[in-house]
Amino acid sequence: MIDSAETARPPYDDAAAWHALAALRGPYLPWSPGAMRPAGLVTLLNDVWFGGPALIVELGSGVSTIVLARLLAELGTGHLLAVEHDEAWSARVQRQLDREGLAELVTVLYAPLRPNRRSWDGCQWYDEDALMAALDAAALDAVPIDVLLVDGPPAWQPGAEHSRYPALGMLANRLAPGARIVLDDVERAGEQAVLLRWQQEHGLDFEVRPAAGLALASWPGA
Numbered sequence: 001m002i003d004s005a006e007t008a009r010p011p012y013d014d015a016a017a018w019h020a021l022a023a024l025r026g027p028y029l030p031w032s033p034g035a036m037r038p039a040g041l042v043t044l045l046n047d048v049w050f051g052g053p054a055l056i057v058e059l060g061s062g063v064s065t066i067v068l069a070r071l072l073a074e075l076g077t078g079h080l081l082a083v084e085h086d087e088a089w090s091a092r093v094q095r096q097l098d099r100e101g102l103a104e105l106v107t108v109l110y111a112p113l114r115p116n117r118r119s120w121d122g123c124q125w126y127d128e129d130a131l132m133a134a135l136d137a138a139a140l141d142a143v144p145i146d147v148l149l150v151d152g153p154p155a156w157q158p159g160a161e162h163s164r165y166p167a168l169g170m171l172a173n174r175l176a177p178g179a180r181i182v183l184d185d186v187e188r189a190g191e192q193a194v195l196l197r198w199q200q201e202h203g204l205d206f207e208v209r210p211a212a213g214l215a216l217a218s219w220p221g222a
């Protein structure tokens, strides 16, 4: 069953999250409805703070990339691979990382969307060769993924609702035992369907946080 942790305790909301994010203050960032909501981002940052991950993989870059990099800089450990299908957006994210002196902590990978062998409904996913090559590159070689954030490809358009489904199948053999899996936008029917399939196919037990807009699970084997 997908469990909602907020039935047991009050939700941690966006207003409270803004206060927590003030500790990672930096230059202005273009928060938009496409970005993770503050409560979701803080939920993720808390996981990173407690877990001290060596490698985070983020599918869908943006404000979350910059704020995660700010936290890694503060912690002095960990690397982020940010996968982005939009070349112009990936360049913007890279420029911001450069401006803030965070580029060494993040690999921004431009990976255009392509047909995928694990697709649901024919939705495209990130270029497999580009993604696997990045994971095999010298700096990331043999480092398993400790945190997988699935916030892309965009899945709001009709017909693209199941775009994020390939993520787990494609990256399962790269995940560390006990790796944290985070899916954003779980208020949408498409993401809820993806969660159910992941749960059935991989035996995961997702905790849904409605006020944060995301769901989390631990990969088995820890």
Ligand SMILES: C[S@@+](CC[C@H](N)C(=O)[O-])C[C@H]1O[C@@H](n2cnc3c(N)ncnc32)[C@H](O)[C@@H]1O
Residues within 6 Å of the ligand: 030, 031, 032, 034, 035, 036, 059, 060, 061, 062, 063, 064, 065, 084, 085, 086, 089, 151, 152, 153, 154
């Ligand atoms: C759901 S968003 C990913 C958001 C990202 N994880 C964040 O929290 O900021 C999916 C895609 O939308 C695009 N995108 C994200 N933020 C954007 C913005 N502020 N303006 C334009 N496009 C954006 C990027 O191509 C991104 O991969």
